Amino acid sequence: MVALVIANNFLSDTTNNGKTLKYLLSFYAANELVWLYTTPLSSDLCSDVRKFLVSPFGALLDSHHADTLQAQKVYSYRPQFKAAKPSRFYRSLVSRGTLSFKALKIIRECLMRVALKRIVTELYPKLKAQGVQKIIFVAGDLIFLHDLAFNLSQLLGVKLHTFVTDDYVFDYKGDGKYSFRSGVHERSLRHAFLRTFKISNKNHFISQKMNDIYCASFGVHGCLSFNSSGPASLGAEGRGRLDVKKQVSLIRYFGSLHSGRSDALYEFMLFVNAFNSNNSRKLVVEVYSGDEAVSGFADSLKWGSIRFAEAVVGLEYDRALQQSDALLILESNNIQDLKNTWLSFSTKVMECLGALKPIIAFGPLDNPSIGELVANKAAIRVSSEQDLSDIFDESILREIIHRAVIFHQKMDQVNSFL
Secondary structure (H helix, E strand, O other), X not given: OXXXXXXXXXXXXXXXXXXXXXXXXXXXXXXXXXEEEOOOEOOEOOOOOEEEEEOOOOOEEEHHHOOOHHHHHHHOOOOOOOOOOEOHHHHHHOOOOOOOHHHHHHHHHHHHHHOHHHHHHHHHHHHHHHOEEEEEEEXXXXXXXXXXXXXXXXXXXXXXXXXXXXXXXXXXXXXXXXXXXXXXXXXXXXXXHHHHHHHOOEEEEOOHHHHHHHHHHHOOOOEEOOOOOOOOOOOOOOOOOOOOOOOEEEEEEEOOOOOOHHHHHHHHHHHHHHHHHHOOOEEEEEEEOOOOOHHHHXXXXXXXXXXXXXXXXXXXXXHHHHOOOEEEEEOOOOHHHHHHHOOOOOHHHHHXXXXXXOEEEEOOOOOHHHHHHHHOOOOEEOOOHHHHHHHHOHHHHHHHHHHHHHHXXXXXXXXXXX
């Protein structure tokens, strides 16, 4: 079965949505996927998947016919991996520093919606020729893509499957309270989501919390779809190996530091430094991140207990996971950051569970990444300096890893992204 994927981004080994989709769509061969997206990144995977790119001005670029100057600039841009940045072509078109983000979104919506009919007309014969039998729509904050998914589903006569990974319609106020976001674009987006959910054959959500809230608020049915990174196995080389007799324990963090995670890391390091000052055994934190802002942040932290490194992927990433003593999951407790993360589940969680290393959770229970780990007793939750001593307690670590295996297997069973 050939599936058309409509999303903001393409597959990736590093960016959150790209990694999530890579895992969930791993049972598709490259020739069974067609991809339509709006934002090319330097970290996009090299792939034989046929891609259609819609530019901010409504131009449709086809990866199989990259004979125009614009298409060549987008599809040929493959620098060595450093960070997930927009391609040169897109950075020259979209400079976020010149307009407010909200104004930019509205302008982009207007430009793309003017081109909607033309794009649908151009795409229809190509998708028909590819034999598309299903549309998988990663629903985001671009109303144009909701309209495109709706029109193509109706025109092709195929089922639409909707997947929501991030929240764009609710305003989280803390203490479990929330309401729909206000504003002209926000109200239009809410109606777009409602129409998409109503015509969708199946609605998928990234966390159980998101599934419950969206289904109750929109009056639709949904299911949980998780980004499992593969089965956890105690027999795999390096997995589950502990050495609690070491004088220095190495904690590693992999991923971005946006959405307030840099502040959370700073707060976590205050506990680490206090622990190191009061104990003979020490903790060292290594941060692997491709964020461009990391260098400036690293310069502000002159502590010997923390080190920074470039992000790693593939076998190098797996090796770095296995050579750690514990893995860190960070989320911000700031309400402004929680507004963006309160319904999302981090891609890193399943990867860390699969590594079978003790997981340290630092952040609010309101965030599903932290809340699910703690609720399933699959992590050490750190909220004080004293909690860090558990890292050197073998019985606690064995129990954490045991619970991590159970949690990982449970999430594999509920994954319904088919």
